[in-house]
Amino acid sequence: MNRVHSLLSGREMSIVGALVAVVAVTAFVNPSFVSPQGLHDMFLNASIIALLAIGQTLLVITRNIDLSVGSVMGLTAYLSGQMFIADSGTPVIVVMLAGMALGAACGAFNGALVAIAKVPALVVTLGTLYVFRGIDYGWASATGVHQINADQMSPEFLSFGSGSVLGIPHLTLIALVALGIAGYALHNWRSGRELYAIGSNPQAARLAGIPAGRRVFTSFVISGALVGLAGVLHASYFGTINASVGTGKELAVVAAVVVGGVAIFGGSGTVLGAALGALLLTTITGALPILGVPAFWQRAVDGAALLLAISLDRAVMLRVAERLRKERSLRRV
Amino acid sequence: MEATEHPSVPLLELRDVTKSFQAVRALRGVSLALRAGEVHALAGENGAGKSTVVRIIGGEHQPDSGEVLLDGEPVRFSAPRDAQQRGVAVIHQEPIQFPDLSVAENVFMGRQPLRQGRRIDRRAMHRGAAEVFERLGVPLDPARQTRGLSIADQQIIEIAKALVADARIIVMDEPTAALSAVEAERLFRVARGLAERGAALLFISHRLDEMYALCDRVTVLRDGAFVTSSRMSEITNDELVRCMVGRSVEQLFPTREHEAGADVLVVEGLTRAGHFNDISFSVRAGEIVGLAGLVGSGRSEVARAVFGVDGRDAGTVTVNGRPLRAGDPKAAIAAGVALVPEDRREQGLVLELPIERNTSLARLRQVSPAGITRQSRERALAAAWGERLGLKYGRLADPAATLSGGNQQKVVLGKWLATEPSVLIVDEPTRGIDIGAKVEVHALLSELAAEGMAVLLISSELPEVLGMADRVLVMHEGRLTAELSKEEANEETVMYAATGNGRAGEEGSAA
Structure with missing residues (x-):
């Protein structure tokens, strides 16, 4: 019992609870929602967002943020298409590594501006959100390739995207592996704990001799690589790419992270929570049409979830502060 | 341990160190030698350069000229981490922790015990923290979140960090400023124990009695310059004060005849849960009332609530006979109240x-x-x-x-x-300003009082309170513990009340 409790914090338990409720209600309206195919789709849809959310968590924990994730993802998705146009026999693993490398390079660019030039991450990544997207469009218009379809990509690549092992989609497996590694590192490695320290109190981190700049830069690079991978996986799953892939994804990702209990001002939260947040939000999105809500409400749901989660966190924090204040006054009397 | 064999070589030494910040010369030629087994006091007024010395030893600042020697070898700490790796630990006046992390993680940040695969050994970490706390004689739960701990407990975490890091040079920057007498005594016990085990301690405090009680040697700074260094036993209290201030107390504080008029500011039963309880006092026209107490005793909070920046849970504030609305600074200004806040750079300007x-x-x-x-x-x-x-x-x-x-x-x-204004509240009006400006501020305050203003003077500098105030109120942990007339007020009576022995204490009034 204790073990379960330490594995899943209160926040994570409540997300699981909300998830069960959403699934139950939707399944009641349309039982096919919980069919093996329905669950398969649910996890598949959540996997790419979860991958992005894992990277984003590393940044938000350190009191940073990356708004350029959608554009980076679009760039690497487009890159994988271009690689198949150049050589239709390119091995899948090469495409993936190339996507991760490009993503990491974008992350390094963001990270350098944040960690070395000391520009706030919000500003840097708001800028690169448009810069990277501009490069994406510029590339498409310079080559004249505005859309890349499934028939231009290798069959291995496409079947990887839609394939599964023992009923678990490849994409979900990759997200789970990333989740496992990131979760382990954040919990067990000194560098992982230092990310929390940096976000919890930057000044104390400096005095504790934590190389904050290097840690933040590395987080941007790792997150960038994960985003790059997500772009490639998007291409392999959907099989159609244009220069606008991933537009607006930053909202869904930040919402997932915050709903998952990662404090927006850094210092606390887990990648498991963020991944569960991604699963919950994509499930709600999937449930909307079944419940008769038009799909265009999806963005509004993400936005509302973001606001709700932040307001809740704030309210809880104020209550804790008030309690501590009262406790101290009691001790004095 | 080499240092104990050659007691002539100090563990850490500053030689003729200078440091400027833009136009301000914070240190000009400061020398200081810290020896194993010795507790060394660093004395000086606010702005004398003590904090700069602390920051240079801790690697936060680098000297412009002069040398830092470690075991007799010149070193250059380019970052706090350098200093820490060479065995220096700084315990700051206001300890800063990672509030989201556990107590044990705060203690061990950066040097967590590892298991195979560079994995943090949490069990060993908690055990280690518990051992250190036991050694310090303080029951702190290593697993609890650090948010919400008292300053005294946070300081214990800082000391635990130094112990875990096997620090040989430990700097304590006004560690007792926010502590009660019991907590301070506990800290002294710990400090003496550290020195006995061969560490060199640098201890900074405003309270001379503490220096005499704890330290072996003292170095005095004034306006960034080295004044003297002596064995504690070879310097009298008066000599020490003269070295620190550079002039006699009479020159610092203007004499003035005071003729107090009617009550201008009347505070009754003022309470803000968690900050202060049931505070009642009055300030009359033409009177300077000093509000003394340790850091964290709630003095500034009372001022903020009177002025209306913070709300209040109970009580009334009356100015010139008219009650003041709670939490409304605009009304306070209109009624003639002015608050010169503690932190001029953040709040004043x-x-x-x-x-x-x-x-x-x-x-x-x-x-x-x-x-x-x-x-x-x-x-x-x-x-x-x-x-x-x-x-x-x-x-x-x-x-x-x-x-x-x-x-x-x-x-x-x-x-x-x-x-x-008819009521002027000044919170630490001379903190961090030079002696000349201090004298001018003091003169201004007495001039204002002479013109009939009611002045409430909050200050951590006891000589200032004693030299300026017609009446002294003393707070301890959110309560008024004494009200002393100018005749009754002296270092002893004020400190006695400030450490919780006043009319709210069990032993009766200090006055």
């Missing part, structure tokens, strides 16, 4: 704005006929107050940040005096 615009901030209506601010009127207002206060400036259009600390404080004072 808009550093980027010109001097003249800072001066007019609390009085915008006066300089804004028909709602439009006129620069000429602002300038006239600022010039008038600048002259009255002896402000030294280049141009009134220069940003306030270009002024020295003392002149910045004069701008803040001018801003509030421009509102023509």
